[in-house]
């Protein structure tokens with residue numbers, strides 16, 4: 001769904017537990033850009049859906065986990081060759097603290113400190129820098 005700026009709004013969940021976050025490689029699907037890059041769970045807002053609700057729904061659909069959405073950390077507008085996106089990043093955690101992502105979903109718990117070494121879509125640079133700096137603080 002397009003926002004006021006004409007950008008496609010996207011809700012993204014930073015599902016964290018014990019210094020790790022859930023990521024997977026973007027699947028190679030027809031019409032889905034940037035296959036093979038790592039990503040956080042998320043996707044486009046449906047008509048009338050808030051980014052927060054989209055983040056919760058996509059986390060559920062993609063990882064199988066029911067999540068509690070926390071604060072909105074950042075909003076990033078980015079132009080890709082495939083279009084203009086407005087990415088809303090939310091802190092999230094599994095409603096059941098011991099729950100694991102669905103087998104076959106491709107999601108893994110990656111240490112936050114490892115994220116700078118992985119290839120993500122370009123628009124994720126600011127959130128990756130922010131997460132890396134908060135992991136330094138925790139470590140230090």
Ligand SMILES: Nc1nc2c([nH]c(=O)n2[C@H]2C[C@H](O)[C@@H](COP(=O)(O)OP(=O)(O)OP(=O)(O)O)O2)c(=O)[nH]1
Nearest residue numbers: 010012032033039040041042043044085121123124
């Ligand atoms: N899920 C997700 N999308 C991201 C991230 N970083 C980033 O730039 N994006 C971009 C890629 C796409 O342009 C857009 C999300 O679209 P998508 O294609 O993954 O979403 P979707 O599941 O709703 O799409 P569809 O294939 O069902 O049409 O946000 C990220 O970390 N996670």
